[in-house]
Amino acid sequence: MSDTPAIELRKINKSFGAVHANKDIDLVVKKGSIHGIIGENGAGKSTLMSILYGFYQADTGDILVNGNKVTITDSKAAIGMGIGMVHQHFMLVDNFTVLENVVLGAEDSALLAGGLNRARSELHRLETEYELRVDPEAITGELPVGLQQRVEILKALYRSAEVLILDEPTGVLTPAEADHLFKILEVLKNEGKTILLITHKLREIMAATDMVSVMRRGEMVATRETKNTSMEELAELMVGRSVLLRVDKKPAEPKAPVLEVENLTVTDSRGVEVVKDVSFKVHEGEIVGIAGVSGNGQSELLETLSGIRRATRGTLKINGETIDLATRAPDAADMRAKSMGHVPEDRHRMGLINSFAEYENSILGYHRDPAYSKGLLLNLPAIKKNAVDEIEKYDIRPPNPMLKTANFSGGNQQKVVLAREIERDPNILLVGQPTRGVDIGAIEFIHKRLIELRDAGKGILLVSVELDEIRGLSDRVLVMFDGKVVGERGADAEESDLGLLMAGIEDNKIAVEGDVQ
Numbered sequence: 408m409s410d411t412p413a414i415e416l417r418k419i420n421k422s423f424g425a426v427h428a429n430k431d432i433d434l435v436v437k438k439g440s441i442h443g444i445i446g447e448n449g450a451g452k453s454t455l456m457s458i459l460y461g462f463y464q465a466d467t468g469d470i471l472v473n474g475n476k477v478t479i480t481d482s483k484a485a486i487g488m489g490i491g492m493v494h495q496h497f498m499l500v501d502n503f504t505v506l507e508n509v510v511l512g513a514e515d516s517a518l519l520a521g522g523l524n525r526a527r528s529e530l531h532r533l534e535t536e537y538e539l540r541v542d543p544e545a546i547t548g549e550l551p552v553g554l555q556q557r558v559e560i561l562k563a564l565y566r567s568a569e570v571l572i573l574d575e576p577t578g579v580l581t582p583a584e585a586d587h588l589f590k591i592l593e594v595l596k597n598e599g600k601t602i603l604l605i606t607h608k609l610r611e612i613m614a615a616t617d618m619v620s621v622m623r624r625g626e627m628v629a630t631r632e633t634k635n636t637s638m639e640e641l642a643e644l645m646v647g648r649s650v651l652l653r654v655d656k657k658p659a660e661p662k663a664p665v666l667e668v669e670n671l672t673v674t675d676s677r678g679v680e681v682v683k684d685v686s687f688k689v690h691e692g693e694i695v696g697i698a699g700v701s702g703n704g705q706s707e708l709l710e711t712l713s714g715i716r717r718a719t720r721g722t723l724k725i726n727g728e729t730i731d732l733a734t735r736a737p738d739a740a741d742m743r744a745k746s747m748g749h750v751p752e753d754r755h756r757m758g759l760i761n762s763f764a765e766y767e768n769s770i771l772g773y774h775r776d777p778a779y780s781k782g783l784l785l786n787l788p789a790i791k792k793n794a795v796d797e798i799e800k801y802d803i804r805p806p807n808p809m810l811k812t813a814n815f816s817g818g819n820q821q822k823v824v825l826a827r828e829i830e831r832d833p834n835i836l837l838v839g840q841p842t843r844g845v846d847i848g849a850i851e852f853i854h855k856r857l858i859e860l861r862d863a864g865k866g867i868l869l870v871s872v873e874l875d876e877i878r879g880l881s882d883r884v885l886v887m888f889d890g891k892v893v894g895e896r897g898a899d900a901e902e903s904d905l906g907l908l909m910a911g912i913e914d915n916k917i918a919v920e921g922d923v924q
């Protein structure tokens with residue numbers, strides 16, 4: 408019975424309090440296919456996959472695996488049924504080797520039984536069969552994220568997974584790593600594995616999937632054969648209206664500089680220089696994009712400019728004031744007082760306190776602003792009104808300012824941070840990965856807000872690993888490689904040109920010490 412679906416979900420329902428996250432969901436996933444699931448932020452995709460992986464129990468409904476009705480009580484039961492999950496936030500032990508991570512917790516307890524050699528040869532077999540090469544003896548935490556993700560996939564395959572769930576797998580990958588991942592998925596599919604792929608990137612859906620299902624506000628609204636649909640149709644099905652899939656902006660009219668960075672050098676806690684003698688300017692009315700493969704100093708640059716990290720040397724000219732960073736280390740509050748907003752790259756670590764309510768997060772760092780406090784007392788009505796306004800403007804769901812942000816979906820958490828920083832109307836806005844995990848309707852809105860901010864004469868420094876985003880928004884693009892700015896391009900930068908610079912190749916030369924400006 409080869410036509411029996413690998414997975415079938417029938418009338419799945421799941422509520423969290425008043426939030427009906429999954430409503431009567433039906434889904435049929437063919438064996439040996441790549442099936443995409445898309446939907447707006449908060450549409451219920453992760454909830455549905457968590458039910459399939461045994462992380463949540465459905466309130467009602469049936470799950471069939473290979474035609475058999477099953478109860479999946481926890482992730483161990485899911486693994487036992489051949490369902491594996493590659494998590495968005497990897498669940499690996501950093502200081503373990505790849506091999507140790509792969510066997511950790513597996514049924515045969517290879518570590519205890521002294522069966523590491525057996526495990527090593529099994530791992531080798533999997534690596535070869537699925538073209539998932541990674542050094543089994545490497546320390547996992549020292550590997551780039553793309554390879555860590557391969558370890559997650561190997562871990563699932565080692566447990567004999569036949570169905571693999573990938574929840575936004577390319578959010579943390581470089582374009583080259585993402586391409587490689589899709590090649591791996593194709594190999595897995597050709598070997599008969601079934602893949603469920605959650606993504607916000609319609610390009611990935613069109614390139615990689617056989618079928619695609621669309622969720623909206625907790626419901627499954629459509630399933631299409633990928634070859635019979637288009638990005639435009641999918642966007643409309645997701646959002647319920649047509650969406651502009653590119654940025655609409657007129658040429659910038661930059662004025663005076665708002666931020667001037669000179670010879671900035673930053674050393675990390677291991678004493679390694681991570682930002683090396685970087686100089687650039689951001690003008691009023693301009694978006695300067697920083698392109699680069701993550702880990703090339705962009706994060707540290709943003710953190711230093713926003714006052715979270717100390718520089719070793721360099722000067723900062725901001726709103727006309729000059730700060731020698733070797734002798735003075737402004738903190739985040741100082742920078743905010745200079746009208747600098749900051750959307751950090753990592754919303755969990757720096758953007759939000761997830762145990763706080765949405766309304767508290769919506770003024771985090773700005774609570775001393777006279778609009779929100781009188782002396783020592785917080786002006787709660789004003790704070791709540793601000794939260795309600797931002798929720799409406801940014802379409803944050805569920806629209807409940809009292810809810811802890813921990814209970815918002817990833818994309819909605821991101822909108823809380825963006826709303827807070829953009830709505831303070833800063834003269835300079837530093838934004839890191841503004842649309843990571845955000846759905847296309849919200850991306851369109853966020854990009855529009857950033858362009859409006861630019862057109863109101865503000866300066867924006869944008870760090871993103873999404874080349875489409877960099878090219879769509881930026882008026883000038885700087886490329887960082889190995890802590891240095893290795894090139895500058897205009898608004899018309901070509902993707903291939905930027906890609907080469909990002910790989911450290913400038914005019915067909917490898918960028919080496921002293922070889923760059």
Ligand SMILES: Nc1ncnc2c1ncn2[C@@H]1O[C@H](COP(=O)(O)OP(=O)(O)OP(=O)(O)O)[C@@H](O)[C@H]1O
Nearest residue numbers: 423428448449450451452453454814815816817818
């Ligand atoms: N543990 C929880 N407690 C309360 N509410 C939750 C919980 N998990 C999810 N929700 C709510 O259920 C709804 C669906 O969330 P889910 O994470 O499944 O969305 P999603 O489609 O994966 O979104 P995103 O694309 O933003 O990741 C949201 O309204 C969310 O706030």
